[in-house]
Amino acid sequence: MKQSEIKGLSIAELEEKLGEVRKSYADLRMTHAISPLENPIQLRSVRRTIARLATELNNRELE
Numbered sequence: 001m002k003q004s005e006i007k008g009l010s011i012a013e014l015e016e017k018l019g020e021v022r023k024s025y026a027d028l029r030m031t032h033a034i035s036p037l038e039n040p041i042q043l044r045s046v047r048r049t050i051a052r053l054a055t056e057l058n059n060r061e062l063e
Contacts, residue, residue, distance in 0.1 A: 001049050006056050014060070018053040025050060 001017075009017065025046045031037060 001052065003052060003056075006052055009056075011057065011060055014053055014057045018050065018057065021046060021050050021053060 001021075006014070025043070028037065028043055028046060032040065032043065037043070
């Protein structure tokens with residue numbers, strides 16, 4: 001998810017999206033533990049998306 005897309009979301013949408021992405025990251029990690037992923041770079045990408053969402057959410061709550 002791009003930063004420009006994240007900035008367009010409301011706080012409620014950010015929280016919802018963050019929960020969804022965290023769940024997908026947990027699923028990816030579990031799948032990768034059982035058998036290697038075809039594209040392990042997905043883990044890094046999802047982890048960075050989580051960080052982007054959490055950072056934007058934190059910035060908005062501080063304002």
